[in-house]
Amino acid sequence: MILLETKGLTRIYGGLRAVDDVDFSLARGEIHALIGPNGAGKSTFVGMVSGRIPASKGEVWFEGRNITSLPAHVRIKQGMAYTFQITAIYARLSLFDNVALALGSRDRPAVLEALARVGLADRAAQTAGDLAYGHQRLLEIAMGVAQAPQLLILDEPTQGLAESEIEGFNHLIRSLAGDTTILLIEHNMQVVMALADTITVLDTGKILSRGTPDEIRANSDVQNAYLGVG
Amino acid sequence: MTVNARSTVLHLGLIAILIVLGLVLPTYHQGNLARILVLATYAIGFNVLFGYTGLLSLGHAMFFAAGMYGCGLAMHLADWSVLPALGMGLASAAALSLVVAVLALRTIGVAFMIVTLMFAQAFFLAALYLGEWTGGDEGFVIAQARRQLAGFALTEPLTRFFAALTVFSVALLLTAWLMQMPFGRILIGVRENEERTRMLGYDVFRHKLLAVVISGTISGGAGAAYAVLFGYVGATFASVQYSIFPLLWVLLGGMGTTIGPLIGAAFMFYLIDYASGLTNAYLLIVGAALVLLTLFARAGIVGEIRKRWVPWLP
Amino acid sequence: MDFGPHLLLAVLEGAVGAAVLALTALGLSLVFGVMRVVNVAHGEFFMLGAVVAWFIASPIAAHPAIGFVAALAIAPLVAGGIAVVVDRLVLKRVEYDPEATIVGTIGVLYIIQQSALMIYGPEARPVEPPFNHRIALPWVEWGDSGLSFYYPWGLSTTSYKLFVIVAAVAILVTFWSVMSRTRLGLIMRATQLDRETAVAFGIPVQRVYSIVFGFGAALAALSAVLIVPIQQAHYLMGHDPLLLSFIVVIIGGLGSVRGTVVAALLIGMSDGIISVFLSPTLSKILATLLVALVLVFRPQGLYGKKMA
Numbered sequence: 090m091i092l093l094e095t096k097g098l099t100r101i102y103g104g105l106r107a108v109d110d111v112d113f114s115l116a117r118g119e120i121h122a123l124i125g126p127n128g129a130g131k132s133t134f135v136g137m138v139s140g141r142i143p144a145s146k147g148e149v150w151f152e153g154r155n156i157t158s159l160p161a162h163v164r165i166k167q168g169m170a171y172t173f174q175i176t177a178i179y180a181r182l183s184l185f186d187n188v189a190l191a192l193g194s195r196d197r198p199a200v201l202e203a204l205a206r207v208g209l210a211d212r213a214a215q216t217a218g219d220l221a222y223g224h225q226r227l228l229e230i231a232m233g234v235a236q237a238p239q240l241l242i243l244d245e246p247t248q249g250l251a252e253s254e255i256e257g258f259n260h261l262i263r264s265l266a267g268d269t270t271i272l273l274i275e276h277n278m279q280v281v282m283a284l285a286d287t288i289t290v291l292d293t294g295k296i297l298s299r300g301t302p303d304e305i306r307a308n309s310d311v312q313n314a315y316l317g318v319g
Numbered sequence: 320m321t322v323n324a325r326s327t328v329l330h331l332g333l334i335a336i337l338i339v340l341g342l343v344l345p346t347y348h349q350g351n352l353a354r355i356l357v358l359a360t361y362a363i364g365f366n367v368l369f370g371y372t373g374l375l376s377l378g379h380a381m382f383f384a385a386g387m388y389g390c391g392l393a394m395h396l397a398d399w400s401v402l403p404a405l406g407m408g409l410a411s412a413a414a415l416s417l418v419v420a421v422l423a424l425r426t427i428g429v430a431f432m433i434v435t436l437m438f439a440q441a442f443f444l445a446a447l448y449l450g451e452w453t454g455g456d457e458g459f460v461i462a463q464a465r466r467q468l469a470g471f472a473l474t475e476p477l478t479r480f481f482a483a484l485t486v487f488s489v490a491l492l493l494t495a496w497l498m499q500m501p502f503g504r505i506l507i508g509v510r511e512n513e514e515r516t517r518m519l520g521y522d523v524f525r526h527k528l529l530a531v532v533i534s535g536t537i538s539g540g541a542g543a544a545y546a547v548l549f550g551y552v553g554a555t556f557a558s559v560q561y562s563i564f565p566l567l568w569v570l571l572g573g574m575g576t577t578i579g580p581l582i583g584a585a586f587m588f589y590l591i592d593y594a595s596g597l598t599n600a601y602l603l604i605v606g607a608a609l610v611l612l613t614l615f616a617r618a619g620i621v622g623e624i625r626k627r628w629v630p631w632l633p
Numbered sequence: 634m635d636f637g638p639h640l641l642l643a644v645l646e647g648a649v650g651a652a653v654l655a656l657t658a659l660g661l662s663l664v665f666g667v668m669r670v671v672n673v674a675h676g677e678f679f680m681l682g683a684v685v686a687w688f689i690a691s692p693i694a695a696h697p698a699i700g701f702v703a704a705l706a707i708a709p710l711v712a713g714g715i716a717v718v719v720d721r722l723v724l725k726r727v728e729y730d731p732e733a734t735i736v737g738t739i740g741v742l743y744i745i746q747q748s749a750l751m752i753y754g755p756e757a758r759p760v761e762p763p764f765n766h767r768i769a770l771p772w773v774e775w776g777d778s779g780l781s782f783y784y785p786w787g788l789s790t791t792s793y794k795l796f797v798i799v800a801a802v803a804i805l806v807t808f809w810s811v812m813s814r815t816r817l818g819l820i821m822r823a824t825q826l827d828r829e830t831a832v833a834f835g836i837p838v839q840r841v842y843s844i845v846f847g848f849g850a851a852l853a854a855l856s857a858v859l860i861v862p863i864q865q866a867h868y869l870m871g872h873d874p875l876l877l878s879f880i881v882v883i884i885g886g887l888g889s890v891r892g893t894v895v896a897a898l899l900i901g902m903s904d905g906i907i908s909v910f911l912s913p914t915l916s917k918i919l920a921t922l923l924v925a926l927v928l929v930f931r932p933q934g935l936y937g938k939k940m941a
Contacts, residue, residue: 141518165520173518179511190508191519193501236519375732422929429671429731430928433879437925440876444918559872563739570736600750606743613737614726 091150092117092270093138093240098147100133100294107133109294110147115240120262120271122285124278130294131274132174135242138272139171140164152239168239172232172246174274176225180218184209184228187217191232203235204228206261223250230258234265241265242272247280259283282306323499326577326633330495333578334488341480349476351592353483355585357545358568362580363490364537365565370575371498372530373510377432377562378439379538381419384446384557386412386539388453391552394461396452401468405543412539413532415442420531424524436562443557458553466547479548486544487581490537495577495633497533506530510575538565560602567605570612573621577633582620638772638788640906647905649794649863652801653856655897657874658881659808660852662893665882667825667845670729673738674719675853676875677745681712682854683760683866684753690760698763701862708858709851715745716850720843729842742871749868762862766792797859804855805894812890821845853878876917877904880924 093115100108108130115121123131136142138149140161148157156164165171179187188203189195204210207227212220217228226249233241247255255277262271262284275281281288281302288305290297298311305311337356341349361383368374389411393399399407423434447455466473473479497503505526508516517523546552555561564587565580572583587608595601612619618626625632661675685708690700719741727733769789771782812818824831824841832838853874857866864870881900885892900920907916 139518141514160522162517162520162522165518171518173515177512177515177518179508179515181511182507186504186507190504190516193520195501195504232519375735377735422925425929426932429735430932432732432735433671433883434925434928437879437921437928441918441921441925444914444921448912448914448918566736566739598751599755600747602743603747603751606740606745606747609740610723610737610744611740613733613740614723617733 090117091115092152093272094150095134095138096148096150098134098137098149099145100130100137100142101145106294108137111291111294111296113289113296115270115272117239117270118267119286120266120273120284122273122275122281122288123291124275124281124288125291125297128293129291131291132244134291135171135244135272135274139169139242141171165236165238169242170233170236170238170240171242172229172244174244174248176222176229178217178225178228178232180216182217183214184217184220185213187228188232188235191235193236200235203231206234207231208257223254226250227254227258230261234261234269238269240270240272244274245276246273247275247277255280322631322633325631326495326499329633330491330577333581334484334491337484337487341477341484346476349480351588352585353476353480353548355581355588356480356483356487357541357548358564358588359581359584360487360490360544361538361541362565362568362572362584363487363494364534364539364541366534366569366574366576366580367494367497367506367537368530368534369566370569370573370579371503371510372506372527372534374527374530375432375566376423376435376531376534377559377566378419378435378437378442379535379565380557380559380561381439381442382412382416382535382538383542383545383561384442384554385415385535386542387546387552387556388446388542389539390543391459391461391546392452394465394546395459395552398465401466401473401547405540405547408543408546409536409540412542413536416532416535416539417528419535420528424527424531436559439557439562440559443554443559446554446557453554454552456554458551458555461546461550461552463550466550468547473548474550483544483548486540490540491577491581494537498577498633502526502529507575563605563609567609567612569619570617571608571619573619573623573625576619576621576625579619579621586620635772635785638770638785641770641772642788642790643906643908643910644902645790645794647902649797649860650905651898651901652798653860654874654877654881654901655894656801656804656856656859657853658878658885658893658897659805659890660849661878662882662885662890663821663852664846664849666889667821668724668729668842670724670731670734671738672846672849673735673875674741674745675849675878676871676873677742677749678712678716678850678871679853679857679874680749680866680868680871681715681745681850682708682857683861683864683870684749684868685711685854686858686861687753687758687760687866691758696763697761701760701763701858704760704858705855709854712854713847713851717843717847720846724842724846725839746868746871753866753868755868757865757867759865760861762791762793764792764796765862768792768795793862797863800859801856804852808852809890817844876921877901880920883924883928 091114095111095113098108098111099106111134125131133142137144140159144157148155151167184204185200188200192199192203201210201213204213207230209224209227220228230246247258250258259280285302288302289299290305290311298305298308340352344352365379368376386408390404390408393404393407419438423431426434446453463474471478473482505521509523509526513523568583568587569580571586572579590604591601594604616623621632657679661672664672686704689704689707693700723737723741724734727737767789768791769784772785772788774781774783820836820841824836824838828838877900881893881896885896904916
């Protein structure tokens, strides 16, 4: 069963085709990693999926409906969640208020439970901007998870996390698998190999290859374009 | 006590203190306080947009004046009684703020400030241009006989004080309640991080639009109350200066705090009152206060108190 | 007067207004372009120019030209100097944050305006022009004997008004060559293009900001000295130039010199011409609404950048 599909999705900046005619599909319940070198168009692609960036051409389908013309906030309400590559939390509000806004409710047990999933429940009253960078990333992930989305889009979630925190992150994502479909942009190949059911490799705005972690590892094109370099 | 209970106690306590002040103060200060309460209501309206939503309008005088003219002209030209005229004032301000919101919210930041400034300037000039009805710079006086409500003469000092306090209390409790509601929390979210709020699935434009309309309507209500209680309507109230005043009061009292607007308006009122006894250049105080606040106390009086001692202050 | 001569008169009046407006708006535009901040106190520097000109020119008993020339030299220096102080004491301290700068310069506006009220007083006072000959202007007419010239009653201007136009054009040309030909201009343009890179190349950005802010104020003061023999000095006279400069800078496109000059001509001329035929208040209402709508629907103006 397909949750998300894009048809000929394209984004042109000036003369540059940042994302070029991408046909992509994502099965419900899957953990899908999007990898590729810097400037491959990964963030632009998920930006168009979530509605932050308008598509130049092509369509986005979500749960069997064409959502191309819908603004971002409507797409989110229909079951997407998006975490930013550059941490975007409410720095001057408490952790509690951050998660409450994501949850859309100030129900205390529910907020604390969402914080507990990333191990931050005991800091609920702290101001978010005072947290260490890794903890801010975790808060951002907690906000995405708290929305209980159909599709959770994570843009470089483990950037800046310590080894031990990455362990916790992997654990959290696996616990969501099945209920929540996850689209993950990730540079850390260990995380990708440990979590992803399927991997899509983007290069210069086009899909270079798609397959299971083992297939991608074995693919010589991918090794040339990306893995070999990284 | 929970935070919500504490703020209820704070607000009701404040109103109780004001009732006592109204009863014990000599007539001169009673009149001043009535004026301060109406101006503080204007500041509360401004604070909804500036303090809670993070949108700085430099043209709020047009909303204050829309309420004032809507109400005052209905009484002056059409002989309406007080209640329907107040309704007319509120409706005028609501309609104007809706139109301004739809246009001005297409811009952000500095452009939003300039656009609101320009619209207010056009409103001010229009008030002068239509002098045949508005009396232009001179303005007009609303006859004492018309300023009656349910048998009470609003010209009588104590009655007028309690009428002003009622207007203020409604605005205070309404905004305090609104900011506890999910709607108010989302406005704060917009202020803190607009893009994050959008990407949590909230319709940012609709929330900003409602914030402008609520803010403009409260400001217009204050303008209408001013016309009824003090019996004078004039173009001065639409001038740039009256757009700057609420900014000053809210900055001084503390943006995004419920009681800051009153503290700021009272403080500034007496400061100007004192300075105008010394020199005709009393607006110098306004300038100095704005510069000093920008440099040293961006959080304002209540904001600093909250930062240092009482973190739960609403 | 017939329509034709009347229109010529309106165009001449408009040209004087446009010339002075172009200079004033250029100061505002320069500050926005390089520093990315809006100086709400700009009109007060204009007023300072006029008031200082009165203080300099009125005690000099000799030929009025001496006082005028002295004012032309000193008033911009005074206004520029005060602006540099404002930059150091206020703008630098709020790190040129756009919104804090607006609130801060609103404060500066009141401080300068009210200080002028205290020191200079509430009266409007004239400054004598250095020369002022009435020049009657001819008009053409198809008569019985073909094309003929005549001098309609009331169609005239003064030599001083023509001087204002010529002087403004000369200052604009000078400004343009400073910006495009000198090292100072190069440094300003580099800072405008990219602040970070400018810092990396060792440009003293803080000093450039002070100079630019002072320079912008000096331009406003200079245009006020030019206009004060026609208009009289008054402590509230900064309001209209501020508003009109805003309009010009927004219509022209923020930070664009070419756009600013074109828009100043457009606004100044039409303001002059419309005011002759329509009520000045009505023409101001239309102009302010127009500029608000330009910002809403075409924020980049005729030329130039978006205001964010």
